[in-house]
Structures are given as C-alpha cells and as structure tokens.
Amino acid sequence: MKIETKCVQSGYEPQNGEPRVVPIVQSTTYKYSSAQEMGDLFDLKEDGFFYTRLANPTADAVEKKIADLEGGVGAMLTSAGQAASLIAIMNICHAGDHIISSTAIYGGTFNLLSVTLKKFGIDVTFVDPDISPEELQNKIKENTKIIFGETLANPALRVLDIEKFAKAAHDNNIPLIIDNTFPTPYLCNPIEFGADIVLHSTSKYMDGHAVSLGGVIVDSGNFDWEASKKFEELTTPDESYHGIVYTKAFGRSAYIVKARVQLMRDLGCTPAPMNCFLLDLGLDTLHLRMERHSENALKVAQYLENNDKIAWVSYPGLESSPDHALAQKYLPKGCSGVIAFGPKGGREASAKLMDSLKLAKIVCHVADVRTSVLHPASSTHRQLTDEQLVECGVKPELIRMSVGIENADDIIADIQQALDAIM
Numbered sequence: 363m364k365i366e367t368k369c370v371q372s373g374y375e376p377q378n379g380e381p382r383v384v385p386i387v388q389s390t391t392y393k394y395s396s397a398q399e400m401g402d403l404f405d406l407k408e409d410g411f412f413y414t415r416l417a418n419p420t421a422d423a424v425e426k427k428i429a430d431l432e433g434g435v436g437a438m439l440t441s442a443g444q445a446a447s448l449i450a451i452m453n454i455c456h457a458g459d460h461i462i463s464s465t466a467i468y469g470g471t472f473n474l475l476s477v478t479l480k481k482f483g484i485d486v487t488f489v490d491p492d493i494s495p496e497e498l499q500n501k502i503k504e505n506t507k508i509i510f511g512e513t514l515a516n517p518a519l520r521v522l523d524i525e526k527f528a529k530a531a532h533d534n535n536i537p538l539i540i541d542n543t544f545p546t547p548y549l550c551n552p553i554e555f556g557a558d559i560v561l562h563s564t565s566k567y568m569d570g571h572a573v574s575l576g577g578v579i580v581d582s583g584n585f586d587w588e589a590s591k592k593f594e595e596l597t598t599p600d601e602s603y604h605g606i607v608y609t610k611a612f613g614r615s616a617y618i619v620k621a622r623v624q625l626m627r628d629l630g631c632t633p634a635p636m637n638c639f640l641l642d643l644g645l646d647t648l649h650l651r652m653e654r655h656s657e658n659a660l661k662v663a664q665y666l667e668n669n670d671k672i673a674w675v676s677y678p679g680l681e682s683s684p685d686h687a688l689a690q691k692y693l694p695k696g697c698s699g700v701i702a703f704g705p706k707g708g709r710e711a712s713a714k715l716m717d718s719l720k721l722a723k724i725v726c727h728v729a730d731v732r733t734s735v736l737h738p739a740s741s742t743h744r745q746l747t748d749e750q751l752v753e754c755g756v757k758p759e760l761i762r763m764s765v766g767i768e769n770a771d772d773i774i775a776d777i778q779q780a781l782d783a784i785m
C-alpha cells in the first residue's frame with residue numbers, strides 16, 4: 363500500500379466486535395491463567411503482554427504503524443525523543459567505544475553525545491556534514507561503533523548526504539543511525555538510502571499538534587551484526603536474560619528486541635498509553651499535514667527571500683540554498699515546515715520583529731500545526747556570546763520559524779505587518 367494509506371490503516375486490524383479505533387489500554391498488567399504461561403512470556407518463548415513497561419497494546423499498534431511507514435522490521439516507542447537517542451546508542455555502544463556524528467544535529471543530541479555519554483566513557487568525534495568520503499574514512503577508529511546524523515538538521519536545516527555516511531559506515535562494518543524527525547517518513551525514508559536504524563522525536567510532526575512528548579526507534583533489520591563481528595552484546599549470550607543470544611533467537615529483529623527486553627526493562631522510559639493514542643491520531647493525518655507544512659514553508663521562504671528588509675533566508679527548498687541539490691534527492695516531496703531567517707538590523711531587529719508578530723506565537727517548540735517562532739540567541743542559546751553563536755552555526759539575529767498549516771497568505775501578512783511596524 364501507498365504511504366498515505368499506511369498513515370491511516372497500518373498497525374491495527376480489529377477482529378469481529380473489537381473497537382474500530384485503536385483502544386487506549388490503560389492497564390499496567392495483563393492476566394494469565396497459569397504460572398507456566400506467564401513464565402513462557404518472561405522467557406520470551408511466547409509473544410504477549412505482561413507488563414506495560416515492556417509492551418502495551420496501544421503502544422504496539424503505533425509501533426507497527428511507524429515500522430511500516432519507515433520500512434523497518436520493528437519499532438519501539440519511548441517517553442521522549444531524547445530517550446530514543448539514548449537507547450538507540452546504548453544498545454550497541456558501551457564504555458571504551460567511539461561514535462562519529464555530524465555536527466548538524468539537534469542541540470539536545472549534541473549535549474547527550476558530548477557531555478552525558480562522555481561521562482559513560484563513550485567518546486565522540488563531530489564531523490562537518492560536507493566532509494569528503496576520504497576524510498570521513500580517516501576519522502573512523504578501531505573502536506568506532508556508530509555513525510550518527512540528522513536527515514534535516516534542527517535548527518541548522520542542513521540536508522545530510524545519507525548515502526555518503528551509509529557507505530562509510532558499511533565499509534567499516536558499523537551501522538548508520540539517522541534522526542529523521544524533521545522530514546518524517548512521509549518526506550524521506552532513510553532506510554532506502556542505507557540507514558540501519560532510524561529514530562524520531564515524535565513530539566514534533568508525528569504527533570503534530572504539540573500535545574504529547576514521545577520518541578521512537580525503528581530497526582531496518584538490514585544490518586548483519588554477526589558478519590560485522592563488532593557487536594558481541596547481540597551475538598553472544600546475555601547473562602541478564604538467561605544466556606539468550608539475540609541474533610540467534612530473533613534474527614533480523616535482534617537489535618530492536620534487545621533494546622526493549624534489556625534497555626527498556628532497565629531504564630523504564632516508557633510512553634503512557636494515552637500519549638501513544640494521541641500520537642496515533644497525529645499519524646492518521648501525517649501525509650496531509652507534511653504536504654501543507656512543506657508548501658507553506660516554501661511560500662514563506664520565497665516571500666522572505668524577495669523582501670528587502672530581510673538579510674538572509676535558509677530553507678533547503680529554495681533554489682538559492684547550498685543544500686538544494688541534496689534536498690531534491692532526499693526530500694523530493696518537500697522540505698518540511700521549518701525555516702530560518704535574519705532581518706536586516708541584527709539581533710535587536712529580530713527581537714522587535716518577534717514581539718510584533720501576532721499570528722505566529724513565540725514558543726519553545728517546532729513542528730506542530732500552529733505557526734511559531736523562536737529566537738535561539740535570546741532563549742535556547744542564551745548563555746553563548748555572539749562569537750560562540752556563530753561558531754555553532756546560529757547567527758545572533760537568526761529567527762527559527764515553524765510554519766504551520768494555516769493559510770500561507772495569513773502567515774505572510776503577519777510577517778509583513780510586523781516588518782512594517784518595526785522598519
């Protein structure tokens with residue numbers, strides 16, 4: 363089936379007399395009639411629900427839908443995007459290991475990699491997304507276990523050359539993990555370009571309405587852990603699970619099963635059933651929303667580019683963007699809804715412009731139906747000096763606008779009245 367149909371139909375198939383809509387199973391526990399049956403579930407001999415920290419029928423339906431949308435063999439929901447990044451990495455990395463990551467990634471992931479995982483003994487090397495294949499190969503060490511990047515980076519809006527990074531990973535028998543939050547599976551399927559593991563903050567476009575935090579990890583099932591010989595945790599007995607060998611017991615689903623039965627068991631960053639239900643409602647209309655977000659963002663970006671009060675606009679959908687060619691390859695259906703721009707007059711003009719917007723509200727969020735703006739220099743990146751801001755690719759005057767699904771003319775009129783008021 364086509365992706366539009368999958369958004370609406372995948373993941374849940376009601377039997378006779380069952381609810382048509384995915385039910386919210388608000389229960390931590392599940393009843394069985396014999397100790398033997400329960401024991402078989404614990405031993406992973408049988409499939410079934412026994413405790414919501416590990417699996418829940420509402421979560422299960424949404425996981426199946428997202429796995430289908432991304433083209434993976436399985437998925438696991440988490441309580442937030444940050445937990446998805448943490449588990450995706452910890453599942454195959456431990457103290458003494460090394461990761462290579464693109465610099466163009468979400469600030470929260472940057473902190474996770476450069477501060478918190480460092481405390482766990484995992485080292486990281488950041489590389490420019492424009493790095494040459496030869497230089498990238500030179501950065502890979504004996505203990506490198508993962509290459510990490512973001513399809514469309516938040517907030518830098520750089521488009522990753524996924525195939526270049528996938529080739530470097532596979533030439534060295536390690537997997538490529540891609541954060542696909544901004545495009546969503548509607549605009550890009552990183553697995554088709556060689557990604558092995560895909561993750562999302564579902565708090566953004568997948569939920570789409572700014573109502574529930576969440577994350578998801580999708581396993582392509584394509585990485586051969588046994589042939590690689592670098593991932594003993596998957597290919598040798600797990601003593602915390604009476605000696606189970608994940609690749610032997612679960613084949614192509616080894617990675618995602620281990621993430622659940624070992625790390626979700628131990629870390630417990632489980633989503634609430636209610637939030638899974640809300641996420642599923644969002645996914646039902648993902649295809650319609652992403653189309654409109656992309657259409658509106660392009661119109662707003664084009665308007666800003668032709669406005670002489672605006673110094674610069676960054677949006678890979680614009681022909682003037684240095685990433686336009688990459689966008690045409692990886693994001694042919696549209697470049698999602700977030701744009702960045704700077705008005706003439708620097709930081710001060712940005713603050714005034716934001717204060718004068720009426721329809722577009724100032725919020726610390728992106729990627730929902732309502733148009734919003736954020737000025738990183740005075741909020742998320744407030745502690746940095748102007749020089750430090752430039753170093754991490756955030757110009758002091760940068761305004762990040764998350765273009766919603768209202769009428770584009772109204773969004774543009776709002777910006778126009780704010781520009782008229784301040785200049």
Ligand SMILES: *Cc1c(COP(=O)(O)O)cnc(C)c1O
Pocket residue numbers: 442443444445468470471512516541543544562563564565566575576577
């Ligand atoms: C927001 C975001 C995250 C973190 O997700 P939370 O749900 O806020 O924990 C990770 N990656 C990207 C690209 C994001 O935009």
